[in-house]
Amino acid sequence: MPEQGRGDITVGQLLLAEYQTVKDEQKARIGFRDNLLYVTLAVVAAVIAAAAQAERAAMLLALPPVCVVLGWTYLVNDEKISAIGHYVRDDLGPRLARLAASGDEGPATFGWEAYHRGDTRRRARKAIQTVVDLTAFCAVPLAALIVYWASEDTGALLVTLSVAEALAVAGLGAQIIAYTRPVRVARG
16 A cells, blocks of 8 residues: 555545445445334234224225335335445455455455355345235235225225226336346446
8 A cells, every 4th residue: 555644545545434434324224124114014004903993995095105105115225235235345345455455366355245145045035035025015005905995985086096006016016026136236
């Protein structure tokens, strides 16, 4: 590394500061994303309880838009969490390793970023998480729609709205499945 004069900042220091910043963002997004499942469960319970108490199946039509918004927010945060991991593994880590190298290949940097992905049960956990996501954000609101459709509490306008909600939930389900597949971030 180049000599450091008074007040000079090295490229390595900048990269380490960037690493800390993106890891802090990743940590915040993980906490936020994980709490969205609990919020969804609370909203579902509240809407079902209110609909049952009022004996109004039409109140269940509140679930699909809420679940779609929460599910999309969950999905976007999950994608950003993965993108940060890709960036640290594939870009930031190798740049820092090259700076730290002294004629050899250099040390492995941020090894945990790749190590934890090699767990033999990772695929099973990802599949189970996809099922949980689809259940919380898609199956529950679709079940609410089915209960509404089977009730006598229907009207033409609300049925039309419910069909639009079903399409939105199906679209979210397709996105959840699409984002489940590993995608390599293109680097320029």
